[in-house]
Amino acid sequence: MKFMAMCSSGLGSSFMVHMNIETALKTVGAQGVEVDHADLGSVGPEAADVFFVGRDLENSVSDFDDVVVLNSIIDQEELVEKVREACQRHGIATTD
Amino acid sequence: MLEQHLTEDRVLFADPADWREAVREAARPLVEDGSVEPRYVEKVLETIAAPGGTYMDLGFGITLAHSRPEEGVNRTALSLLLPERTLHLADEESHPVNAVFVLAATGTQDHQQTMAELARLLMDAGSRTALLAVRSYPELTRILQPAG
Numbered sequence: 001m002k003f004m005a006m007c008s009s010g011l012g013s014s015f016m017v018h019m020n021i022e023t024a025l026k027t028v029g030a031q032g033v034e035v036d037h038a039d040l041g042s043v044g045p046e047a048a049d050v051f052f053v054g055r056d057l058e059n060s061v062s063d064f065d066d067v068v069v070l071n072s073i074i075d076q077e078e079l080v081e082k083v084r085e086a087c088q089r090h091g092i093a094t095t096d
Numbered sequence: 097m098l099e100q101h102l103t104e105d106r107v108l109f110a111d112p113a114d115w116r117e118a119v120r121e122a123a124r125p126l127v128e129d130g131s132v133e134p135r136y137v138e139k140v141l142e143t144i145a146a147p148g149g150t151y152m153d154l155g156f157g158i159t160l161a162h163s164r165p166e167e168g169v170n171r172t173a174l175s176l177l178l179p180e181r182t183l184h185l186a187d188e189e190s191h192p193v194n195a196v197f198v199l200a201a202t203g204t205q206d207h208q209q210t211m212a213e214l215a216r217l218l219m220d221a222g223s224r225t226a227l228l229a230v231r232s233y234p235e236l237t238r239i240l241q242p243a244g
Contacts, residue, residue, distance in 0.1 A: 011201045012162035016215045056151040072155020074218045
């Protein structure tokens with residue numbers, strides 16, 4: 001299972017989301033999820049199982065299967081909730 | 097570590113007319129000390145104005161203006177501008193700006209460390225709120241120290 005954070009540069013905000021997803025996975029007690037980050041141009045739909053993007057980039061990832069759109073990329077409460085939902089969608093056990 | 101990046105000359109309190117002036121002004125210390133080439137700032141402005149460019153609005157009025165290393169980054173650096181009045185990124189009402197960070201990322205470990213510290217600061221609701229209320233450099237250093 002792989003979660004991927006994406007932004008246009010692949011360095012700034014996507015990296016921040018990457019770190020925050022790792023924190024969120026610990027919060028919900030999910031295991032076995034690999035996390036990475038990339039820029040929009042460099043990866044295709046096969047690169048991960050779930051893609052996380054900020055709301056302004058939603059239109060750039062319309063051909064990806066499972067996209068999680070974040071209203072704010074520094075709102076950890078929102079991220080924890082959406083990471084938990086993503087885990088549930090993919091049958092990953094969570095403890096919290 | 098963050099306080100080593102956000103030195104007094106890289107933290108600005110200003111009253112820019114719009115988001116473009118805010119980003120330009122925020123980036124000025126990094127251009128002056130050679131951390132980035134002037135073209136880096138132009139690229140950032142161009143990206144924000146392009147469709148989807150407002151993704152640099154992290155939420156809570158905080159903008160992280162940045163581009164890729166090959167757009168003219170010489171070394172990892174960070175600067176901050178706190179505008180007196182709320183601005184709007186790309187002139188969009190849904191993207192208020194109360195703080196502008198400019199990140200110059202080299203793509204190395206060094207930049208990841210800086211981002212990790214910035215994330216820790218910004219994810220914390222208390223320090224985030226405190227950051228937006230800062231009106232002087234000494235006030236900022238008091239916020240940075242526990243996070244750094």
